[in-house]
Amino acid sequence: MINFLSTLFTYDFFINALIIGVLVSVCAALLGVSLVLKRFSMIGDGLSHVSFGASAVALSLGLAPLYVAIPVVILAAFLLLKIDKNSKIKGDAATALISSSALAIGYTAVKLSGGGNIDISSYMFGSIYTVSNQDMIITVTVAIVVLFLYAVFYNKLFSVTFDEDFAKATGIKTGFYTTLLACLTAATVVIGMRMMGALLISSLIIFPVLSASRVSKCYKTVIITSAAIALVGFLGGMVLSLILGTSPGSSIVIINLLIFAVCFVLEKFLKK
Numbered sequence: 001m002i003n004f005l006s007t008l009f010t011y012d013f014f015i016n017a018l019i020i021g022v023l024v025s026v027c028a029a030l031l032g033v034s035l036v037l038k039r040f041s042m043i044g045d046g047l048s049h050v051s052f053g054a055s056a057v058a059l060s061l062g063l064a065p066l067y068v069a070i071p072v073v074i075l076a077a078f079l080l081l082k083i084d085k086n087s088k089i090k091g092d093a094a095t096a097l098i099s100s101s102a103l104a105i106g107y108t109a110v111k112l113s114g115g116g117n118i119d120i121s122s123y124m125f126g127s128i129y130t131v132s133n134q135d136m137i138i139t140v141t142v143a144i145v146v147l148f149l150y151a152v153f154y155n156k157l158f159s160v161t162f163d164e165d166f167a168k169a170t171g172i173k174t175g176f177y178t179t180l181l182a183c184l185t186a187a188t189v190v191i192g193m194r195m196m197g198a199l200l201i202s203s204l205i206i207f208p209v210l211s212a213s214r215v216s217k218c219y220k221t222v223i224i225t226s227a228a229i230a231l232v233g234f235l236g237g238m239v240l241s242l243i244l245g246t247s248p249g250s251s252i253v254i255i256n257l258l259i260f261a262v263c264f265v266l267e268k269f270l271k272k
Helices: 001-007 013-035 043-062 067-084 090-113 119-127 135-151 154-162 164-169 174-196 201-215 220-245 248-270
Strands: none
Touching: 001 043, 001 154, 001 174, 013 043, 013 135, 013 154, 013 174, 013 201, 043 067, 043 090, 043 164, 043 174, 043 201, 067 090, 067 135, 067 174, 119 174, 135 154, 135 174, 154 174, 164 174, 174 201, 174 248, 201 220, 201 248
């Protein structure tokens, strides 16, 4: 088994998969803390459907999916916030409206184009081993930008996450930082879709945070623990997928589910 794993490191596609997986996992875990605490966690699920729709339309037109999906999903994140704040359509209803519409448009575009050369399942459930070198460069670049902006605006995002009204009273532009959080999430969802798929990417945002919050109570500790759990979940999922021959995306979710179960039991034990 060790020889098999060491052999994999000689292949470029496996190295690319590891780099993408580590970066996307960390980005999703860090942003997930704020999203879960602000009860925005389902925005990841909604944006993943928009990402699929945009990618499907791009593929149908012979365009590069990431170049189309990133700006479209960021725009969708902005619209979701505006609809939720200024419309009678609120929260989960707005997310369901946009996500289901995008999913339908994307699937229809594929069917109308013939869909002969488009692998729908890789965009629905992920296909991290088939990422091209061009997509690899875009993914790494976007992930680094997301991590950089998160680090630069960490204090502001912390304030907006915990008490938006108080942050606004102290002069912080809460609208801007909430929008920034949504845009960073949108970018992470797009670059993570080929890794996890449109149907599973939200689990990468939610599971590590829920697990970390079971065993950690301090905000900074939750962030660190969440990132660590995300990495363990990704690496464990990759190993499981290689052993069982299953999809990496679904295997990562299963490992994260097991980690959550362990953390849940630990929480009960620590309270005694």
